[in-house]
Amino acid sequence: xxxxxxxxxxxxxxxxxxxxxxxxxxxxxxxxxxxxxxxxxxxxxxxxxxxxxxxxxxxxxxxxxxxxxxxxxxxxxxxxxxxxxxxxxxxxxxxxxxxxxxxxxxxxxxxxxxxxxxxxxxxxxxxxxxxxxxxxxxxxxxxxxxxxxxxxxxxxxxxxxxxxxxxxxxxxxxxxxxxxxxxxxxxxxxxxxxxxxxxxxxxxxxxxxxxxxxxxxxxxxxxxxxxxxxxxxxxxxxxxxxxxxxxxxxxxxxxxxxxxxxxxxxxxxxxxxxxxxxxxxxxxxxxxxxxxxxxxxxxxxxxxxxxxxxxxxxxxxxxxxxxxxxxxxxxxxxxxxxxxxxxxxxxxxxxxxxxxxxxxxxxxxxxxxxxxxxxxxxxxxxxxxxxxxxxxxxxxxxxxxxxxxxxxxxxxxxx
Numbered sequence: 172x173x174x175x176x177x178x179x180x181x182x183x184x185x186x187x188x189x190x191x192x193x194x195x196x197x198x199x200x201x202x203x204x205x206x207x208x209x210x211x212x213x214x215x216x217x218x219x220x221x222x223x224x225x226x227x228x229x230x231x232x233x234x235x236x237x238x239x240x241x242x243x244x245x246x247x248x249x250x251x252x253x254x255x256x257x258x259x260x261x262x263x264x265x266x267x268x269x270x271x272x273x274x275x276x277x278x279x280x281x282x283x284x285x286x287x288x289x290x291x292x293x294x295x296x297x298x299x300x301x302x303x304x305x306x307x308x309x310x311x312x313x314x315x316x317x318x319x320x321x322x323x324x325x326x327x328x329x330x331x332x333x334x335x336x337x338x339x340x341x342x343x344x345x346x347x348x349x350x351x352x353x354x355x356x357x358x359x360x361x362x363x364x365x366x367x368x369x370x371x372x373x374x375x376x377x378x379x380x381x382x383x384x385x386x387x388x389x390x391x392x393x394x395x396x397x398x399x400x401x402x403x404x405x406x407x408x409x410x411x412x413x414x415x416x417x418x419x420x421x422x423x424x425x426x427x428x429x430x431x432x433x434x435x436x437x438x439x440x441x442x443x444x445x446x447x448x449x450x451x452x453x454x455x456x457x458x459x460x461x462x463x464x465x466x467x468x469x470x471x472x473x474x475x476x477x478x479x480x481x482x483x484x485x486x487x488x489x490x491x492x493x494x495x496x497x498x499x500x501x502x503x504x505x506x507x508x509x510x511x512x513x514x515x516x517x518x519x520x521x522x523x524x525x526x527x528x529x530x531x532x533x534x535x536x537x538x539x540x541x542x543x544x545x546x547x548x549x550x551x552x553x554x555x556x557x558x559x560x561x562x563x564x565x566x567x568x569x570x571x572x573x574x575x576x577x578x579x580x581x582x583x584x585x586x
Contacts, residue, residue: 172447187444187446188490190444191436192483192486192487193487195208196484198432198483203425205424206457207454207483209451211510212398213394213449214511215280216391217237220547232378235442237388238437238440239441249426264558265538265551266522267535269397269542270519274517278511292345295337300509329456329459334506338499341505348504350501352499359496366444371442398518399451406429407424411424412462413466416468455514523535534557537553537557
């Protein structure tokens with residue numbers, strides 16, 4: 172993503188990845204029991220935003236101003252404890268639309284007719300996506316996975332089986348797009364000096380963005396924060412569910428602490444290694460794997476903090492090992508496509524569940540479409556106008572919904 176969108180050399184991009192990997196380790200070591208990751212569903216929204224600016228310094232200014240604003244925003248909400256209150260103030264219809272729109276944008280990024288990632292290796296992505304969806308979401312697989320230990324182990328690996336399959340299928344069926352890896356031995360050498368002097372706001376070539384750039388990023392910051400907060404809710408639900416199986420350990424998950432760490436990570440990355448994938452609160456697929464293993468007692472995982480810390484220390488180690496980096500380099504497009512499509516699936520599912528009525532769903536659909544096509548500022552404008560027209564003075568209120576207006580899956584949750 173850094174190479175394609177910003178025109179970075181691979182050596183500079185991997186340096187940013189290493190810095191990001193170091194910051195991943197902060198969560199567990201500061202007492203936050205999550206596997207941190209990107210803000211994946213929002214990546215297409217940010218890519219569309221920065222691509223509206225010419226490649227070079229203007230595009231870097233757009234990214235830096237956005238990521239720094241997002242970091243400050245998350246940090247302040249975490250310190251003040253206002254995160255939940257801020258998100259609660261946004262109507263459900265708009266929140267649902269943002270989540271659905273992020274999911275649609277992720278899928279669109281893969282299947283665009285001209286430059287979609289799917290068309291670079293359609294056979295590999297199709298097979299690997301089918302395998303990933305089956306292992307992660309299939310009711311049939313869930314019903315049989317506990318019958319055989321090997322099936323349980325495979326399901327605990329998240330999308331890793333699909334990634335490994337891609338390294339075999341790609342070179343065999345689509346060698347022009349996915350060649351066999353050219354393994355190199357040794358260690359990754361980060362290009363810190365080049366990164367700092369050529370690609371950060373401290374360098375004379377880039378410099379700091381104008382105040383106008385920061386102001387123009389605010390609508391997208393709010394939209395991305397809604398996605399970020401949705402992932403926080405998922406993390407809390409997963410941790411609380413697993414804690415019922417482990418009364419021997421008290422797991423302390425504090426959303427405000429998570430906001431503070433996420434804010435610090437984004438602020439650091441924006442000024443020392445601007446990152447198109449952003450710094451998010453959780454990698455959903457691996458958090459599911461960690462919490463599921465944690466449920467099986469101390470023999471499987473002694474402590475949840477230890478489990479997530481060891482995983483992120485392991486990935487951070489992998490960035491430095493050239494054999495690992497060169498092994499996965501040919502299938503990076505496939506891996507990113509899988510990640511975006513799976514996160515798109517999850518984002519749409521969560522977005523629909525945010526809606527409480529048919530009117531909410533209708534507004535959410537409009538907001539989602541506008542978000543995917545015109546961006547965050549237009550989406551919020553359209554959403555606010557529609558909510559005012561439909562709900563009037565109850566715009567900010569959780570007004571009761573008549574039974575005839577409820578979305579059927581929510582009937583069991585409504586009084």
